[in-house]
Amino acid sequence: MFLEQDDDPERGYTLVELIVYSSLLIVVVAVVAGLFVSGLTATERVQTVTAATTSGQVVADSIETNVRNSTDFLLTTPAGADQFLVARTVNRDSTLSWHCVAWYYSAAGNGSIYSKRSSVAILLPTPIELQDWTLVQEGIAPVAGTNIFSASGQQLTVNFASLAGDYPSVVISSSATSRAGASGGLTCF
Numbered sequence: 001m002f003l004e005q006d007d008d009p010e011r012g013y014t015l016v017e018l019i020v021y022s023s024l025l026i027v028v029v030a031v032v033a034g035l036f037v038s039g040l041t042a043t044e045r046v047q048t049v050t051a052a053t054t055s056g057q058v059v060a061d062s063i064e065t066n067v068r069n070s071t072d073f074l075l076t077t078p079a080g081a082d083q084f085l086v087a088r089t090v091n092r093d094s095t096l097s098w099h100c101v102a103w104y105y106s107a108a109g110n111g112s113i114y115s116k117r118s119s120v121a122i123l124l125p126t127p128i129e130l131q132d133w134t135l136v137q138e139g140i141a142p143v144a145g146t147n148i149f150s151a152s153g154q155q156l157t158v159n160f161a162s163l164a165g166d167y168p169s170v171v172i173s174s175s176a177t178s179r180a181g182a183s184g185g186l187t188c189f
Contacts, residue, residue, distance in 0.1 A: 045167055048164050048165050049164045049167055051164075052139065052162040052164035052165075053162065053164075053170045053172075055137045055162060056137065056140075056162030056170055056172040057172065058136070058137070059113055059136050059137050059158075059160075059162075060172050062103075062115065062136065063103060063149075063158050063174075064158070064174055064175075064176040065176075066089045066101045067176040067178055068176045068178070068179065069089045069179065070087040070088055070101075071088050071090075071178065071179065072087070072088055072154075073085060073087035073151070073156060073178055074086050074087075074188075074189040075151045075156070077147075078124055080107060081105075081107035081142065081147070082104070082105060082106055082108075083104070083105040083147060083148055083149050084102065084103075084104050084105075084125075085102065085103045085104075085105075085149050085156070086100060086101070086122050086188050086189045087100070087101050087102075088100055088188040099117055099118065099119050100117070100118050100119070100121060100189075101116070101122075102115065102116045102117075102118075102188075103136070103149075104116075104125060104130060104133065105149065106130065109138070110138055110139045110140070110163060111138070111140040111141045111142075111160075111163075112135060112138045112140060113135075113136045114130055114133035114134060115133060115136045116133045121187055122188060122189070139163035139164075140160050140162060141161045141169065142159070142160060142161070143159050143160060143161050143171055143173070146159050147159075154177050155175055155176070155177045155178075156175060156176055156177075156178070157173070157174070157175040158172070158174050158175065158176075159171075159173045159174075160172055160173075
């Protein structure tokens, strides 16, 4: 009634044992591979959304800083959803000097914001002239029901969605008030 135990040191694993061990190994490798792929996907998403957030904040900060340091600004809508913003602002160095800064939102394609700084007045650019402006960010869209720029008196509001590829866009919203009343000889618009 007792089973004989084989103490043969050269006896190997049985086929059933090998199948069980192989099945367990496959399950462990599948779980680890799934975690790895999930981690890569999460990393890509975080990098894409972070890049969209950072570039959107750079755009908003550039506009805010220059509008806050401006004596006045002019906002126009040249065609369709495009917008043109010009501000007369002061340099941030030790001597007081004025310059003009302009931003142009082009709704074409994925939406882009361009910027230009000059010591003379900046006029509405033609499509050819716009190619010489600095591209600040691509992948910008108005938040539903709003424009990228909106003005009320001396206050400018910037409100846009920074597109993040296949992921949800990042909404950037900010406002700045021009410090009207300073004097200077430069006319920007």
